[in-house]
Amino acid sequence: MSSSSVLYDLLVILLLSVGVTLLFNRIKLPSIIGFLVTGMLAGPYALALVKAPHKVDHIAELGVMLLMFTIGLEFSVRSLMRIKRAVFLGGTLQVGLTVGVVAVLAMAAGSAPGPAVFWGFLLALSSTAIVLKLMQEHMEVESMHGQIVLAILIFQDLVVVPMMLLVPLLSGQGGDSSWMALGIMLTKMLVVLTLVVLGSRYLMPRLLLLVVRTRSRELFLLTIIGTCLGVAWLTELAGLSMALGAFLAGLIISESEYSYEAVSNVLPFREIFASFFFVSIGMLFDVHVLLEHPGQILLITLGVMVLKALLTPAATAFLYMPVREVLLAALALCQVGEFSFVLSRVGVKAGLISADEYQIFLAISVLTMCFTPLVSMVAEPAVAWVMGRPLLQRLEQRLHPTKTPAPLLPLATPEPPLADHLIVVGYGLNGRNLVRAARAMKLPYIILEADADKVHRGLKRGERIVYGDVTHEHVLEHLGVARARVVMLAISDPAASLRAVATIRRLNPEVCIVVRTLYLHERKQLYQVGATEVISEEQETSMEVLAHVLARFLVPVCEIDRLIDELRHGSHAMRRHRALDQAAWSRLHLRFVESELATVPVEADPGAHFVGKSCLHSDVQERFGLSVLAIRRDGHLLEPLGQDTLICLHDTLYVFGKPEQVTRLAHEVQPAEV
Incomplete structure (x- = not known):
């Protein structure tokens, strides 16, 4: 396929995505549904606008990898270890119960045992990409139900590989070699996880320190993307999924102090490529199948979502979580996942499902994905209404009558998020002095610095310091700029200061932004973009020199103060109505x-x-x-x-x-x- 045809396909998808997503935003529907609908319209079963859908699939795989990579960056190995029991206990119960119940229902409907269990495999998996994207948008990943969902999704991604290895056994084509291959695969998984832990603790922090010392953004970005693709390639060589490898690569980098800057660099690429993933899923959907059997497919779709929503609470009962959190987790996991598509293709080749059943499965799966954003929008009020019922209140009392047992999912964060605090941008002389004063006055503060050596030294001294670029919105969000009282910018880049002030003012219209600048002429633009106070070193130095010189001529202090005040507010400088004088x-x-x-x-x-x-x-x-x-x-x-x-x-x-x-x-x- 020529490069021009691929470019044409990408252009069609982008233009159609813009139009459809604008329409969906106008009617208050999530953009994910817009991307799925774009794929349905552009795909071979509708308008057939895309000439090379397999090329789009390759781009979509990259989108899933980057999505999983950023999820790993915002997580950490320590967080994973903290919920390891929830991953394996909650995940095993959720997948096992779903596979068992679906298999029993399929056999009751006349299916053979092998295909029945395979249908259980397909429906047990949930969409990591959609669920975590929605939870990131709603800032729910760190919530209690968000951690339950994340634990189960991690297990589902891990269990895909054994499921694929069991397909020959279910179809009657395998033998002892399949069981041996399963054992080898489990061993590989343990080896990979061990390498991730060692790499995150010893290798990546040292490598990234060398990279950031060069002050080269290009080299930093290349190192981050290279790590993602490299670990994904290694996991594929080991027989695991590339998406899982990308998640593990994110975990490796997340242990360093440079993870927030890494997320900021990857986010634009993730949004673009992840949208292609949802478009590619929509392209698989045959609209004619839905039109031929609308009632049957919609009924089965609702049945699948209700069944998964009912089985998840049973699976998480042993985690001793509040009923409300369990119900929210159940609603988040009620769809069919993207890895089910990969598994379904293997099942078609093995003869476990027919071509017609495959299309019905695709229709059901895509519809569950389309319904997921709508379910997430009504989840909170629906669960609040359900929790108000007397039956649920009695159940909550029975589960936790007086003393709640120690949960298997320790969710308490190490420290509460900063609020009403000071953000010091730049850890030079001005920044260090301000930090000393804030520490002496016991004021809450956090430091942002783009010099890796200063960050390293600050961390050794126990400072709350973050590596990153102040112009990146994701970094500012991590600093809690929306909750801050004062932001002090003490950097020497005028262009960066302007962009930073504009971004900070947009994120928090009420925050006080104090900017230290070198030259007097830079003040006007900074005030125009939203700075509260601009302190010019050029002017303040001249005032200090003036005071010392006049004092040598025995000019009275009150007269010196009057002259300085006139110079500061008169025609020699831009008039400031907010000067911090008496x-x-x-x-x-x-x-x-x-x-x-x-x-x-x-x-x-x-x-x-x-x-x-x-x-x-x-x-x-x-x-x-x-x-x-x-x-x-x-x-x-x-x-x-x-x-x-x-x-x-x-x-x-x-x-x-x-x-x-x-x-x-x-x-x-x-x-x-x-």
Whole structure:
């Protein structure tokens, strides 16, 4: 097939995907369904727009690999070890129960034992790609039910290989050699897992440290992608799936401090290639089969989803999880998986299912995948309604009457996520000083640094430091920028600072962004893209030099301060209304939900009628609905503050209340700004 025809196929898929996905977004349906529908329309059973579907399959395999790779990057070997009992106990029970029940139902319908068990194999597997993509979008991977789902999906991916080796036995074509091959395969799997643990602990951290020291993004990306493809190729040589190899490659890199930067580099490629995977699944679907037997196929589809949703809670009962989490996990695993397609092709060759049964299976499988995003949208309210039923409440009480047994799935995270914290970007002199101050004041903070050596030294000192690029959204999300109070940018790249400020402001419109820049002319653009404060080293250095020089000529300190203030806010610099001088400090406001803590200075003339009155009789409470929490006088807080404490001129009142009431009070006690 010529390269032009492949390019034509890719162009058709991309253009059709854009149109269909736009339509589905307009009607509030997930993009995954749009990709599946795109494949149905472009495939050989509908409009036949794609001339070389096998080429699309190769691209789709790469998409599954990258999806599994990023899942492995965001997981870790420690996390896998933490849920190892859930993987093997919960996974074994879920797959075993599904295979057994489906086999019994198939034999009751007249199927032979071999094909009946094979149908159990096909329906026992769930879609790792779809389920984990949806859970990543909803940020549920680290939840309790997300960990149950992940454990079972890992086992399902591992058990595909023994299932494929058992196909000759089920079809009556195998003998002792098949059992020997199964034993060899299990041995290979153990060897591969051992190599993954050793590589993640000893090899990859050292290799990646050498790579990131070069400061070459190209080399870093090549190393990451090369590791993914290399481990996937090795697992394929061992007879395992390439997708499993990509997941293991992600696990290897996840143990290093560079995993978040790796995810940021791979994410754009993953989204593109993963979309081709869902399109390729849709291309397998023969619409004519659905049109010929619509009622039968829809009934079987719903039956399969209900059956899997009922068997999963039974399989996870021994994990001692809350009923709500088990039900959410059951709804997440109710579809048929992508590896079932690979297994079904092997079954057709072995004669376990006919060509007509194969098409019916494809129709059922694709429909379950199409329904999965819809099920995920209604899962939470549906489970909440079910948990409100008296029967489920009694079941929960019976399972966990007073004391819950120790769960087999330890899900507690090592530490809670940061909130209302400081993010320090850049671990140079400014960053280190700020970190020392934050540590002394016991403020929560996290550091982001793009220099591998600084990250390495920081980790040795026990700092909470992450390697990554501040312009990458995924890295910022990991730092908790949406929950941060202040972000301090202390980097020397003006272009990166501009992109970072714009991204941070989009992720958190309320956060305070303080930027250190080298030159004065860079401030205007930074303010325009959303910076709260921009501190120019060029200007601040000149002010410090001016102060020292004038002091040598015995110029009074007050006069030096006046000159600096004029230069800072006058025609020699861009006027800043947020300069952190004494006046700005005395007007500092901290926002809370529908309220704020504010400092209001009592100035001359406008605030004269407050002077000499006590806190009780100053009308601050009655007229403005504000509480006076403290009074600062001559640089010191008055202690203790009582109802008889008098308000004096030039005091600063610390008040708490609604923002509009604070504004009213400020207008009465402060002179109007010119």
